[in-house]
Amino acid sequence: MLGTPKWIEINGIRTRYFDKGAGEPIALITGGNFGSPSSASVVEIWHGNFEVLSRQYRVIAFDKLGQGHTDNPANDDYRMQAVVAHAASFLSALGLRGIHIVGQSRGAMLAARLTLECPELIRSCTLVNTGTLSPGVGLNEVELSGCPFPPVSRESQRWVFERCAYRPESIVEPLVEAGYEVLRLPKYQEAVMKMTRGGLAETLFLRQLAPLKRETLQWISDAGLGRPTQIIWGYNDHTTTLEAAVDLFQLISSRDAGASFHLINEAGHHPFHEHPAQFNAIMLEFLARLRR
Template identity: 30%
Template sequence: MNAPASNPEIGLSVATPTVTTNYHDQGAGDPVVLLHGSGPGVSAWANWRLTLPALAKQRRVIAPDLAGFGFTERQDGAHYDIDGWVAHLAGFLDALELDAVDLVGNSFGGALALHFALRYPNRVRRLVVMGAVGLSFPITDGLDAVWGYQPSVENMRKLLDIFAYNRELVSDELAELRFKAANRPGVQEAFAAMFPAPRQRWVDALACAEDELRELDKELLIIHGRDDDVIPMSVSLRLLEITQRSQLHVFGRCGHWVQIEHADRFNRLVGDFLSEPAMGDA
């Protein structure tokens, strides 16, 4: 494992069976793993910079750059799909010698969390998903724009406007910063290979089977922004309907950036959920 670099997006690194993985590791206690979304130029730090220190007050919090994203190693000609991302996450947990963890997944990361829990039920304690793909739905214009991003500062600014309900969080400086992150060597090439048009097929590929989700025997906190233009709230409502041990929290005046737009409330909600007795235990 390497020491952190001066760039806050670069944390520690560990070799997994497929790629060397960049990750952040803070706090102590039972481990919780944060899984980021699939926006252009995304990294674990970009998604979770406000969540990591808050949850680390009571837990060990680990946030990896998933295969193909951030500062995790990218391999020429790599093929990206849900099976590969599940395998990468399993190998990452093995490398850190973590048998069982809580998972918190944002958007694409929420879909990955659900798939991982279905395939490795003994390795997951509790689940939090926010604005998760999770189930199949007609692709929104917002998600189509995210996955179809073409590099420019102007296009990045348009995407940030889609993500956030509160436009005060979006600035030209932030757009420039995220454009530069998305434009590092190899980053856009990997991103373009993940979700080429037509993109409805990638929504369907990330969706879990409803019959399998009905059998999911995990405490599940579902979070959604009421004004999300990327993933419709109907997805989370349906997920609530078909899962056994779930609860849904909706944030008003909130887009696809719950963990940023309502950071303090989000962190309290997730922290309380991860520490409270399981349903039926109290």
């Protein structure tokens, strides 16, 4: 859906990515986390944006550490901090500077951390539908619980995608197949085993994620993100709330008077997928404004 993938080794981690276009770089970051038993987040969800944005910019979409076709973390380091370190090394290995970083859901936490920790790499930051980063408690675990299909199945993959969407019919079969292909990978099933039966989801990933969120929000409150920022939000997302989005925007805009907020109607957790033309127009206008 995004063309021919490329591969690069990052500190011993074989990493898959897609790269197209020329000019200022845009990095697209998906949500999700390694070892989710019902569904895998895949970069193919950006298929309605990748081609259009690459006509004016260089666009990179990469599989995060342990997700998609990228290797699992070494030494069972199933933490968001390891995901951030891998992503920073990946972007540096490609020699990218002045990156327009775009992160959705848990990918927005990654985008924010990269902006804060590696400001020399980042030109702007776009945050999309994220309960992980927004103040308060995210609703992913509640909204996506009770899947009626067996884990690691094509049916569970489709159910989660459709559950996240305002229009279930927007979930096309190639997207489901891309996720199901990842679910069947031995390395992904190993991650599922360690995160669920091995307990690492509760004892390591989520336990470390909570203080990281508090630290990140405090950092933003104290000093801002330090780069031009916009929030794009699907109005009908059940995995988080509009109030959480507004709270996040208030926090960011208190330190960045130029920050902007865009609300897309009849859109769920992936507004860029359900309304690609509207999302792309928002992105291109934001980037054009930065150029001016």
